[in-house]
Amino acid sequence: MRKFLRILGLTLVAGLAAGSAVAQDEKGFGKVNEYDPVFLRFPELHQKYFKTGESQIARHKFIAMPMPKQCAYFYVDVYSSQQMSNHDTRREATRRCKLNMEKYGPLNQNYSVPCECEVVIGRDTYRLPAERLPTMGYAPVSLYFRDGQGRATQHHGYTEFSLQFKPGESGSLLVFNANGTPVCTGTISIPGAASGNFTLNCGQGRFRVSGQLVYHQTPVKDHTVGRGATGDGGSVVLVIGLPAGAAQARYGQ
16 A cells, blocks of 8 residues: 555645745746655655655756646656766656556546646756645546446546555545546545545435445556445445556456
8 A cells, every 4th residue: 555655646744735835936936845745745755855865966856747736646756877967867757757657558538638747846946836736646546336226337537635545544535527527525544554444425415435445556557446335235446546448447347
């Protein structure tokens, strides 16, 4: 479950994220600070960027993510060697980000906007305005619902959540359609390292469900699957972290 969070990156650290803001210039850009919300969102990035020897001696440091921010369920960091130029380091960050997106599948199945890799941080400076940076966790999501009479429907979009999926955590979960319209609200709790619980209220009360979450590791993409039941005997499968096609092939039947 922790690896899933490191890839997807998910949470506000209580108080710090709310109280920290990127110091901006007149264009909305600013120098990085280790308490900025984007570093609190991605704890592994914080550790690597500020605490490792490699980051301390690198000539250039570039961080790329899929954008807009609802696409940013992973990041790619590149720290240059003495032989890499500023231009080459930036290009390498974008290249690696694109390769990751290709491995994870076509995100246009879950988003109405194109997900494209952009450099978010370069040479200790933000390359995007603060409002475009991810401060919550995001991931592709698919929902498969079968009512008590056996009629099946499905939904593909993305989810936004506020926790890091660490044992003992609990937090909010929102599900959006591809156009960014909220369709479900819910909660997640993580009592153990590889499992948890969830609740969802979808379609203005069309169905309410509670169930269990299980973290799955695969050669290509780690993801989380929730299975639950509604009060009238319906069943729901919740898939977080896979594009719609991959989720459909594995869990949609």
